[in-house]
Amino acid sequence: MSSPLVLAVPAKGRLQENAEAFFARAGLNLVKPRGARDYRGAIAGLDGVEVAYISASEITAQLAAGAVHLGVTGEDLVREMIPDADTRVVLIEGLGFGFANVVVAVPQAWIDVRTMADIDDVATAFRHHHGRKMRVATKYINLTREFFSAHGIIDYRIVESSGATEGAPGAGTAELIVDITTTGNTLVANGLKIVDDGTMLRSQANLVAARGANWGPSERETARVILDRIAAQARARAFREVRARFAACDAALVENAKQKFGVATPFGGPTSSGMLTLHCPPGQVYALTSYLRDNGAEAVAVADLDYVFARDNPLYAKLEAGL
Numbered sequence: 001m002s003s004p005l006v007l008a009v010p011a012k013g014r015l016q017e018n019a020e021a022f023f024a025r026a027g028l029n030l031v032k033p034r035g036a037r038d039y040r041g042a043i044a045g046l047d048g049v050e051v052a053y054i055s056a057s058e059i060t061a062q063l064a065a066g067a068v069h070l071g072v073t074g075e076d077l078v079r080e081m082i083p084d085a086d087t088r089v090v091l092i093e094g095l096g097f098g099f100a101n102v103v104v105a106v107p108q109a110w111i112d113v114r115t116m117a118d119i120d121d122v123a124t125a126f127r128h129h130h131g132r133k134m135r136v137a138t139k140y141i142n143l144t145r146e147f148f149s150a151h152g153i154i155d156y157r158i159v160e161s162s163g164a165t166e167g168a169p170g171a172g173t174a175e176l177i178v179d180i181t182t183t184g185n186t187l188v189a190n191g192l193k194i195v196d197d198g199t200m201l202r203s204q205a206n207l208v209a210a211r212g213a214n215w216g217p218s219e220r221e222t223a224r225v226i227l228d229r230i231a232a233q234a235r236a237r238a239f240r241e242v243r244a245r246f247a248a249c250d251a252a253l254v255e256n257a258k259q260k261f262g263v264a265t266p267f268g269g270p271t272s273s274g275m276l277t278l279h280c281p282p283g284q285v286y287a288l289t290s291y292l293r294d295n296g297a298e299a300v301a302v303a304d305l306d307y308v309f310a311r312d313n314p315l316y317a318k319l320e321a322g323l
Contacts, residue, residue, distance in 0.1 A: 003214065004050040005222040008062055008071035011039065011053040015205065018097040019072045026233040027307070028226060048222045057081070063089050066212025069219055070226075076102050076180060076203035080140050090209040090322030092315055093230065098205030100180040102140055104147070104198030105187050107169050107176070114196050116151040119176070123155035126175070133157045137165050137174035144178045147200040166190040209319050220320075227315035229307070236305035239264070239279035242288055244297040246274040253295055254278075261288045266308070279308070 009019045009030065020030050029044040030051050041051035052068060059071040064082045072095065078085050106113050113122055126134040137159045138144050144158060159174050166186055168174035180203070181187055184194060207230070213219070242263070249270040257263050261284040270276040276297075280288050289300045 135174040137168035138178035232307035235308035
């Protein structure tokens with residue numbers, strides 16, 4: 001009997017809610033048959049899947065170890081916790097939530113410090129004046145070392161932060177920080193500013209696959225089904241279906257619509273009865289309907305799409321290429 005594909009999702013809070021909503025939109029409803037307090041679940045109607053509810057950091061560790069097949073976690077955690085991450089996991093798809101930037105922030109009082117090069121100058125002067133290295137408070141030790149090294153900064157030492165990192169300069173435990181931020185408001189409230197070229201990573205929640213997991217035929221087929229549904233929902237979200245009826249419609253009109261409005265013709269050109277079905281980016285819908293009516297369309301209907309399944313499955317192709 002084959003082992004199940006293990007999908008790890010965050011165990012609580014907004015990340016769990018967003019992850020469950022993401023999968024539900026793709027028709028993949030996460031359920032807990034043994035009750036809401038259980039840390040194991042399933043996907044309704046899809047056999048061969050075990051859903052593990054654990055913390056985002058533990059998901060990252062489990063992916064690195066190959067103990068789960070797929071997981072939802074932030075790219076910031078992947079890049080920080082997994083050395084040579086691209087050789088050990090596949091970042092399949094950004095999920096559109098959990099956005100946060102990993103940034104370098106300095107006190108606002110450092111009015112002449114605007115770039116990483118300025119920080120390098122300050123670090124050298126600080127060591128000369130104080131006889132010690134400038135302190136950088138952060139939870140992102142590996143990302144910080146890599147980023148500072150890329151900018152040629154060596155006169156600093158890391159102070160590992162276990163609490164509110166943004167408070168370290170004010171408390172006198174560090175001179176500057178590396179931390180995550182979404183709006184930057186907390187940094188400003190603590191008298192800090194982000195240096196102009198100090199955004200080291202723009203992170204969001206990702207669907208991540210572990211290269212080291214056991215990817216047998218059944219696990220791959222289950223992953224294909226899951227990723228097919230996710231890709232179909234993503235295509236549907238990117239378009240609206242526009243259907244028009246013409247007394248006469250030629251290929252030139254359709255080709256012009258493609259060029260002007262970025263539409264696709266999923267079912268080919270107009271039918272013998274004069275019906276034409278187009279998939280149109282949402283922002284171009286009204287312009288397209290006006291164009292079609294101006295060019296002879298007798299009626300135009302617009303509808304939301306739930307799923308658009310295509311022969312190609314780009315997400316599964318990405319997974320296969322990475323395994």
